[in-house]
Amino acid sequence: MSHHAAIYRGEKKFSIDEVEINAPGPGEVQVEVAYCGICGTDLHIYLGHMDGRVGFERTIGHEMSGVIAAIGEGVAGLQPGQHIVVRPLDHCGACPACSAGHEHICHNLKFIGIDSDGAFQQYWNVPAHTIHILPEELNLAHAALIEPLAVAVHDVDRGQVRKGEDVLVIGGGPIGMLVAMVARQAGANVTVSEINENRLAFAQKIGFATLNPKDIDVAAEIHKVTNGKGADVVFEVSGSQPGVDLMTAAASTRGRIVMVAIHATKPQIDMFQFFWRELDLIGARVYRPEDYDKAMKLLAEGVIDCDAFITDIQHLSEIQTAFETLTQNPNAMKSMIRISEKY
């Protein structure tokens, strides 16, 4: 039996190869992939930023949904036909982080879909411990949002957002918008700071207050509308120097700042404000199993307007075009690849 897999070949190119389907190994589950979204990290890979880590024979993709096709030796409690999502983290179980119960940030963490093959292929073998079973009735295209939504759930959990708190999200891309939606669900008053007019329009359309730093002093405005208090929780999702300048300026005394963005260079940070106002900067990376459970619950409850969030759905054979379009169109929220015609 053979199937189709998209393989990253370097220099912004994918090949769609027809390859043999391997049977699931011991402890593995074979998943027939239904949908797989394109993550910002996938774009980085496509643009060649991660060639050293990824190589040129990798099937990428990790924001997926699918159906169990087969079960490997020694796997209990799962069966073919179940609708599932994969939490694409494989931890070592032996390092100091794993020993302390922080498996999701294991020192030797393998991210499935980056460090090993991912979901832009029809049949995908994954460790059984990565599987979360979906409710049957959940739309599988929507379910492919669970991975990025779990990121947002983890971020909001790290920030300990409470009902009635004032929250500022710096950066209104896909993760920023999901963070905003989860924080709103937690009862917070959420404002989104963003410079892209299309993203601002999207944020407004789904009901958020927005501020454009090109037009207004965002920190001053936040302090003004909160009667001098500032934002109780700030999410830095921009990965920019203006973003980190704003995060310290807009936070309240004892405010929590959640570092969601990946800063490739070392920005200058106003450390004095951390001392003076006893700020708290909290790093947040990927998700824990319970974040997946919560994301599934929020999705099922309709907290996310999935149809608005999914900008377009294209077929696996069109993956090259999908990536090309996305890099030329920073206005898209989520581009989704339909891997199987069945779902």
Add this chain to the structure above:
Amino acid sequence: MSHHAAIYRGEKKFSIDEVEINAPGPGEVQVEVAYCGICGTDLHIYLGHMDGRVGFERTIGHEMSGVIAAIGEGVAGLQPGQHIVVRPLDHCGACPACSAGHEHICHNLKFIGIDSDGAFQQYWNVPAHTIHILPEELNLAHAALIEPLAVAVHDVDRGQVRKGEDVLVIGGGPIGMLVAMVARQAGANVTVSEINENRLAFAQKIGFATLNPKDIDVAAEIHKVTNGKGADVVFEVSGSQPGVDLMTAAASTRGRIVMVAIHATKPQIDMFQFFWRELDLIGARVYRPEDYDKAMKLLAEGVIDCDAFITDIQHLSEIQTAFETLTQNPNAMKSMIRISEKY
């Protein structure tokens, strides 16, 4: 009745003036000051770094002990003759920080001894709410260490240091060493990173493991001795770029970094590590009333070797020499001014 007060006159000069003693106003307590230590902030004032805030008619000093001399109108529960220390913070009670219960970092906080007159004078009127009553048997020279010790107690509390944890203190000056002692008392394994040989010798003398970044890669050594884990809690007390570089490099996954130092410029910070290892940066400033209570308790229990910590004691009339000597001798831990010959 007149008394002597040291007054900062600018350009590294104090005058010792004979001035009228004012009676305590309503809600005030008159304290006969016994001892007052010289804080790093006092040195900054002496060196002219804070002239705009302090002016040239200010009696500074806030690391004090004393005895109640008189009671103003409306003050209950206090009486002359009681040994006391003053927690030199005057908050507004109305700002968002005060409303949230964070009076110690009030938006309009007045620091007594900087923003109003301090303890380098014989008789000192202070708001009654700033008073903490000492046990009679506590040595008053030792009790003048309670203010900086309360800073350290607050820092260790913010870092939530637990028994058995590995702690790195970056910077072995007076506050760094007090943080080290309080963290050790909490059951932590404490290492001090410092470049000054005399301070290293002091730290070793009182039983701490030390590392000199001039001789060794401190982060690598910390990871080595903790079997790859890193420091559970890092206190950044150096206020330097190498200090903030070390704090992120030495911390464990999910490590807590307490920002004790005052960074006058914006250092470059390895934000990626906050994301990647879910680090937590926690600002810590001054103290809360309970930190004073704990500092008094630790001092009474002999946790601090006060006689080793107090480098020298000089009379109020020698304050000019004391400041001159201290700026020329960065090896001193705590220089103390004896304000009253009685104690």
